[in-house]
Amino acid sequence: LILLLAFSGCTNNPWEDYIKPADGTADQNLIETIRGREELSLFAGLVVQSGWDKELEATRMHTVWAPGNTAMASVGSDITGNPDKLKAFIANHIVAEIKPAAGNNLIYRIRMAGGKMLLVDNINQTIDGVKLSNPLDIAATNGLLHIISAPLVPRKTVWELVESLAPDYRHAT
Numbered sequence: 001l002i003l004l005l006a007f008s009g010c011t012n013n014p015w016e017d018y019i020k021p022a023d024g025t026a027d028q029n030l031i032e033t034i035r036g037r038e039e040l041s042l043f044a045g046l047v048v049q050s051g052w053d054k055e056l057e058a059t060r061m062h063t064v065w066a067p068g069n070t071a072m073a074s075v076g077s078d079i080t081g082n083p084d085k086l087k088a089f090i091a092n093h094i095v096a097e098i099k100p101a102a103g104n105n106l107i108y109r110i111r112m113a114g115g116k117m118l119l120v121d122n123i124n125q126t127i128d129g130v131k132l133s134n135p136l137d138i139a140a141t142n143g144l145l146h147i148i149s150a151p152l153v154p155r156k157t158v159w160e161l162v163e164s165l166a167p168d169y170r171h172a173t
Helices: 002-008 014-019 030-035 038-050 052-057 083-091 158-165
Strands: 062-067 107-111 117-121 138-140 143-148
Touching: 030 038, 030 052, 030 062, 030 138, 030 143, 038 052, 038 062, 038 083, 052 062, 052 083
Parallel strands: 062 143
Antiparallel strands: 107 117, 138 143
């Protein structure tokens, strides 16, 4: 009877302690992590509006470079008001693999989800010339988040550039 009372008085479950995530371990997916940061509220709204939130909820691993609210102020309504341009804009901030910046002294080109190639410079902590903010490598259950100081607006391809000049140059049509 004494032994039974002694065991029933123990409230600490060793199994719960064993399976509890370590400090610093992510417990939210990427879209939850983005939504949870006040400085990314404008970007989070556009991610949801574009439909990319479904992909960032999934278990597939991604890396997202998210511009802060002050950086998002420079994004015009020509992008935010056009669903196709908005999807391309958000896709230019996402890659379907893990790309850490901290402790990685590499410079490389990466194909973003929208198909555009961007230069990642981990030595200077930039992507396409845009500075990454601290903290680097914010962990989520399905990837990494980096906060950047400016939006990554997709540049025109050569063909898009030729088409945009077509009215002025007959040989382009």
